[in-house]
Amino acid sequence: xxxxxxxxxxxxxxxxxxxxxxxxxxxxxxxxxxxxxxxxxxxxxxxxxxxxxxxxxxxxxxxxxxxxxxxxxxxxxxxxxxxxxxxxxxxxxxxxxxxxxxxxxxxxxxxxxxxxxxxxxxxxxxxxxxxxxxxxxxxxxxxxxxxxxxxxxxxxxxxxxxxxxxxxxxxxxxxxxxxxxxxxxxxxxxxxxxxxxxxxxxxxxxxxxxxxxxxxxxxxxxxxxxxxxxxxxxxxxxxxxxxxx
Amino acid sequence: xxxxxxxxxxxxxxxxxxxxxxxxxxxxxxxxxxxxxxxxxxxxxxxxxxxxxxxxxxxxxxxxxxxxxxxxxxxxxxxxxxxxxxxxxxxxxxxxxxxxxxxxxxxxxxxxxxxxxxxxxxxxxxxxxxxxxxxxxxxxxxxxxxxxxxxxxxxxxxxxxxxxxxxxxxxxxxxxxxxxxxxxxxxxxxxxxxxxxxxxxxxxxxxxxxxxxxxxxxxxxxxxxxxxxxxxxxxxxxxxxxxxx
Numbered sequence: 094x095x096x097x098x099x100x101x102x103x104x105x106x107x108x109x110x111x112x113x114x115x116x117x118x119x120x121x122x123x124x125x126x127x128x129x130x131x132x133x134x135x136x137x138x139x140x141x142x143x144x145x146x147x148x149x150x151x152x153x154x155x156x157x158x159x160x161x162x163x164x165x166x167x168x169x170x171x172x173x174x175x176x177x178x179x180x181x182x183x184x185x186x187x188x189x190x191x192x193x194x195x196x197x198x199x200x201x202x203x204x205x206x207x208x209x210x211x212x213x214x215x216x217x218x219x220x221x222x223x224x225x226x227x228x229x230x231x232x233x234x235x236x237x238x239x240x241x242x243x244x245x246x247x248x249x250x251x252x253x254x255x256x257x258x259x260x261x262x263x264x265x266x267x268x269x270x271x272x273x274x275x276x277x278x279x280x281x282x283x284x285x286x287x288x289x290x291x292x293x294x295x296x297x298x299x300x301x302x303x304x305x306x307x308x309x310x311x312x313x314x315x316x317x318x319x320x321x322x323x324x325x326x327x328x329x330x331x332x333x334x335x336x337x338x
Numbered sequence: 339x340x341x342x343x344x345x346x347x348x349x350x351x352x353x354x355x356x357x358x359x360x361x362x363x364x365x366x367x368x369x370x371x372x373x374x375x376x377x378x379x380x381x382x383x384x385x386x387x388x389x390x391x392x393x394x395x396x397x398x399x400x401x402x403x404x405x406x407x408x409x410x411x412x413x414x415x416x417x418x419x420x421x422x423x424x425x426x427x428x429x430x431x432x433x434x435x436x437x438x439x440x441x442x443x444x445x446x447x448x449x450x451x452x453x454x455x456x457x458x459x460x461x462x463x464x465x466x467x468x469x470x471x472x473x474x475x476x477x478x479x480x481x482x483x484x485x486x487x488x489x490x491x492x493x494x495x496x497x498x499x500x501x502x503x504x505x506x507x508x509x510x511x512x513x514x515x516x517x518x519x520x521x522x523x524x525x526x527x528x529x530x531x532x533x534x535x536x537x538x539x540x541x542x543x544x545x546x547x548x549x550x551x552x553x554x555x556x557x558x559x560x561x562x563x564x565x566x567x568x569x570x571x572x573x574x575x576x577x578x579x580x581x582x583x
Contacts, residue, residue, distance in 0.1 A: 094367060095463055095464065096341075096463075097342055097345065097459065097460065097463035098367060098371055098460055098463065098464075100342065101371040101374050101375075101456050101459065101460055102370070102371060102374050103374075104374050104375065104376070106376065121514060121518070122339060122343060124514060124517065124518045125347070125511075125514055126343055126346040126347060128511040128512065128514070128517060129346050129347050129348075129349050129508075129511065130346075130349065130455060130458075131349070131351065131458070131470045133470070133472050134472070134558075134559075134562050135509070135555065135558055135559070136559055136562065137511065137512050137517070137555075137559075139517065140517055140518075140519060140523065141517060141518045141519065142519045142520075142521070142522065142523060143518065143519065143520050143521070144521060145520070145521065146521055149521065173523070176563070177525075178516070178525065178528070179559035179560075179562070179563055180563050181525075182555075182556040182557070182559050182560040182563070183560045183563055183564050185556055185560065186556070186557060186560040186561075186564075188560050188561070188563075188564035189564055190563060190564065191563060191564055191565055191566055191567075192562075192563035192567075194566060194567050194568065194569055194571065194572075195568075195571040195572040195575065196475065196567040196568035196569075196571045197563070197567055199447065199475070199494070199571065200472070200567075202444065202447055202448065202451075203447065203451045203494065203495070206447075206448045206451030206452050206455070207451050207454070207455045209452070210375060210451070210452045210455035210456060210459075211346050211455060211459070213375075213376070214342065214346065214455075214456070214459050215342065215343055215346055218340055218341075218342035218343065219340065219343075225376045225378070227378050227379070227445070230441065230444070240521075240522050240523055241522040241523045241524070242523050243523060246523060249444070249448065250448070263374075264380070266370075266373040266374065266382065267373065267382050269366055269369060269370055269373070271423070272369065272373060272382070272384065272385055272386060273366070273369045273385075273386045273388065274385060274386065274387045274388065275387075275388055275390070276387070276388070276389060276390065276391055276394065276485075277387065277485050277486040278385065278387060278418070278485055278486045278487050278488060278491060279486070280422075280423065280426075283423070310380065310382075310427075311427040311430055311431070312427070312431055313379075313380055314379075314380070314381055314382075314424035314427050315424075315427035315428045315430065315431040315433050316431075316433070317379050317381065317424070317437075318421070318424055318425050318427070318428055318433075318435055318436060318437035318442070319428050319431075319433035319434055319435065319436055320436055321436055321439060322436075322437075322439050322441040322442055322445075323439065323440075323441035324439055324441075324583065326439065326440040326441045326444065327439075327440040327582060327583060330440065337572060337582065338569065338572060
């Protein structure tokens with residue numbers, strides 16, 4: 094395992110930060126490192142919005158489920174899937190815009206995620222800690238209005254950045270053989286592997302700083318998938334032009 | 339800029355590989371590095387399928403738009419969004435499965451992309467070259483049948499890996515100020531920035547190894563967004579259980 098591998102394996106979300114500001118040039122380098130990631134069909138369908146205004150931050154923190162680190166992080170970015178920018182090129186070339194297929198939604202969403210992960214790796218390589226904020230999809234309409242997102246653009250997630258003022262443990266992941274399959278999909282043997290993993294997760298939650306609920310992975314995801322999740326998303330996306338034909 | 343930043347900035351797709359095999363342990367490390375990425379709500383909604391069988395590879399290469407590197411790459415992986423694995427935990431806890439919302443589709447798709455990008459960074463850090471294969475969405479039904487993907491799982495993209503036997507230029511990206519905005523979305527000044535960038539891209543295509551078509555970014559993405567793109571995706575996803583409520 095080389096240094097970069099060690100860096101990747103050391104990832105954990107950081108939600109408490111020192112007062113140290115993130116150098117503006119460093120921030121710009123991080124976003125450029127994000128841009129260097131692969132982009133489907135060269136679309137470059139991502140826009141990053143840096144939010145510094147304390148009131149706007151406070152409002153987003155509340156809308157994202159009262160996540161205090163959205164307010165306190167030295168830097169907070171909203172990563173948006175953007176089909177407006179490439180779409181406006183259709184006008185320029187007198188072509189009809191047809192970018193409202195499910196496929197376009199996938200392309201733009203994946204573009205944003207690849208970009209974000211490069212930014213995260215670049216940030217952690219510079220000593221920063223990060224935390225993804227999926228909670229901005231709790232109230233995507235209000236967030237979009239706050240950020241003046243036009244039709245064709247939607248906020249995929251937020252990203253908090255800052256120098257870590259905490260040192261949490263790395264969260265254990267599923268056993269590799271559950272996730273990596275040879276030739277075909279198969280879940281043979283996975284029940285036992287997951288049962289063992291569940292005990293590891295239970296122990297992680299029991300012992301981590303601040304204590305925890307001690308539930309296991311299976312129970313946690315069963316809870317997640319047995320309830321409606323952000324049922325407003327479909328209509329919100331349609332309103333933003335992502336009709337997913 | 340540190341070493342990791344330089345690594346990220348040096349990314350370009352590699353489609354020609356030497357005969358050197360990818361060590362099995364290295365491959366496993368790469369997938370584990372992928373698993374180390376953030377995962378929304380701890381879902382871990384990704385499964386990686388390693389395809390080695392030459393006939394299956396040949397078939398996938400054809401289905402993905404006759405991409406010869408899918409056949410010739412020392413390693414070829416299909417990265418799948420997987421709600422079946424966590425979904426089966428609902429049964430275990432006697433909860434109803436409700437994981438068919440648009441939000442679940444986003445969570446799983448983003449999970450796959452974050453994981454993949456970590457794998458790509460880890461691979462490039464080990465001297466490998468990679469190429470994402472979005473073309474597997476050309477014929478997702480046939481690919482899913484070949485890989486025996488059950489309901490709740492869909493192939494997001496493929497990934498070719500191998501030691502580079504080519505050294506293509508890095509493809510120029512949009513100017514940073516087009517992509518990074520302060521406080522709110524705005525495209526003020528972008529028309530001029532993009533016009534200048536278009537000339538850079540035109541030059542890149544004109545001069546790159548093997549010659550090129552010499553079109554610019556705006557023209558390329560106008561073409562992409564003015565035509566139907568994989569219009570089968572919506573129905574395919576619904577058939578796989580991603581109904582996007």
